[in-house]
Amino acid sequence: MSVGVVMLVHTALKRAEQVIRHWSAAGCPVVIHVDKNVDRTVYDEFVNSVADLPDVLFSKRHRCEWGTWGIVAASQSASSLMLEKFPAVRHVYLASGSCLPLRPIKDLQEYLGKRPRTDFIESATTADVPWTQGGLDFERFTLRFPFSWRKHRFLFDRYVEFQRRFKMYRRVPDGIVPHMGSQWWCLTRQTLSAILEDPDRGVYDAYFKRVWIPDESYFQTLVRLYSQNIESRSLTLSKFDYQGKPHIFYDDHLQLLRRSDCFVARKIWPDADRLYENFLNEENPLKGAEPNPGKIDRIFAKAVERRTRGRAGLFMQSRLPRAGHENGFTSAPYSVFEGFADLFEDFEPWLARMTGTRVHGRLYSKAGVEFEGRQKTFSGAMSSNAKLRDHHAQSFLINLIWNTRGERQCFQFGPADSQFVSWDMAKDPNAQISVISGAWAIPLFQSNRNFSEIRAEAAELQRIESEHLEALRSPWAKARIRIWTLADFIETPMEALQTVLDEMGAKNLRRVTEAPKMADLNGFGQFLQNLKNQGMHPYLMGDFPTESSPVNDRPSRRKPYLVR
């Protein structure tokens, strides 16, 4: 009879009864406090339902509303009754009706038996922990809160403002330092009785009655006066979400709870049949280890983060972040190549070979999406239809990167493509954009079209590309951007390619030994000169030497007849 349980109950009485039977069967006396808000008939029925159990008592009822004194008063009455009626009890465990013992009670009894003088109560000073929600940390000890936060939020807020404005602070009673922590504790008889029988209890009670959420600070503060050995943690596993509301455990948490090695968990969903069945009936589901809530902590911390930060690069039914609040426009790094496929004839297969990444063609080509291998549909059933893509061009990119998480995507882009995502890519830190500016002139140079058409198109492409480069060079651009002019690039192509591939961080990258095949640029300089001569000045490709002037161009023969 070393452990006694004080249980605060207000709903799901059937489940509470089940748990009371479990505690009682292990030889723990239970003192129950039922919220005064519970109907008299329901209460009587509940009392009757556990009437057959020995050592189960009901304490004086108080009205318990969240954040008010009632909960402390309930704990006090029930604890006093426990200490008075069960002199053999050494530790008193405060639990709620939705708490579920995860380990055999015998484990807990042994554990506490080995630590007869230890008080398990989370207790920290407000200055040192950022737990509190809603901006009231130390002020909860120095202001008055006559209005309910839940029912009269407006009055609550106004009255807090009013007190701040006129500096109407209360004085904390001498000798105590406000501490806070989880309201679920396990205290020794010595400590608990010292708190309850303190000659100054009247002073403390009067003070804490006006404190906000006193159930998180009353015992947590007073325990510091008397305890010889505080272990500042709760033996009850409970998690809170980002709003400070308790997380609820459901059937699907079974394995997680099993591995936690914690003694008691809350809150349990009343309909979680599997949890109740497993933990109340199993012989010894957990080994006699120290409580180890680490894994649960991580999972719930992840949930809180997901709730507040979302999944990067995912736009869906649950989230449509406005621009700039995305926590990442896309979900993973990707590479955009501009002009490379124009300059090198076999750039796509070469790049795929060298880096082992997924290399697409021009995804934003106006004729249709050029997925790798020119598939009609790609990962996630994305369609190659250009109209569907352009109906929401950002979504297309976001989806592509999201659908292929875990595999780096590369694609070609250029001024001949739809430019809807030009700015989005420039602003996306996940984008690696490498540009050979002016390379769009090469396909024109190779084409068999009338020169006037070529001239018009060159002018248009140059205009588009320079607008795109403006985005890339703007102060808002967050992508990793490298821009070469065509002339610069072809001076040291291997070096430039090596830089780009190095930045991609491909794992098994060796030195680039094999070069992609460069297009034949003989006569390209002259082609540019011809454009200039027609009044269209191509400047994005850099300073391209005209190989030779056409006037004194002689048929370039070898020199077979040259005599040495």
Add this chain to the structure above:
Amino acid sequence: MLRVDHWLSHYRKLGVAHFLIVDNDSDDGTTEFLAQQPDVSVWCTSDSYKASRFGVDWLTCLQIKFGAGRWCLTVDADELLVYPDSTTRDLNALTSHLDVTGRDSFGALMLDMYPKGPLGQVKFEEGQDPIQVLPWFDAGNYRARIHPVFGNLWIQGGVRDRVFFSSQPERSPTLNKTPLVKWRRRYAYVTSTHQLLPRRLNDVFDFGQGDRVSGVLLHTKFLPNIAEKSIEELARGQHFENSNLYQPYYNALIDDPDLWTKASTKYQGTDQLEAMGLMSRGAWS
């Protein structure tokens, strides 16, 4: 009738307390079948579906009368709701989470399910789980924006978009829905369950960084009888504002198309949908 049996059992498992069903002149014994169920109330009408704003007026009327103050789930007979861990957590758990977090509506994406091979070739028996024969879906071709008038999320995409609406994507079906609402008398659905009034109820998604709990409505439209149904629809002209705009769509369906591609995804359960980002659990872990 084909779906009703399984549909009822799906929602019973989710803890639905009572079904209120409007039967628009069915002639295959559905009415009689429903009348026998202990937890179903049926209203029969032979009025025009179109004239009642595609059934919305009927439902609104029922909701005002019986739904006020309760959580109401409004779904079509070919929609099966799933949400994170819906196999272990019933709707009571979900609505209690929404209550605690101060939300009174819940959003879900409509996910069109389809078979592998031509639609008409599939064998489906009455009472069977339609997902068994329609296990495929499009996982990642959705696009979302904000509706300019109602402020709701406006999601388009999916298989119908990919196959039937690629030449006019702006007409492609709306896929976001708000099927679960803690109803009050002055609420009303606007078109189907896509949009609600007052506008605040459409706020089921996070506009900042975070994310909220959401679900998926598995849409089992493409059962083998779709071709017959399409012929019927064309004749009745009861669907959508501009029925003739949808003629090519119905004609394409009558031609028994194959919607499957090798980029399609096979349904494996709620965890999969969550991992793929089609739904999310928000803070509800």
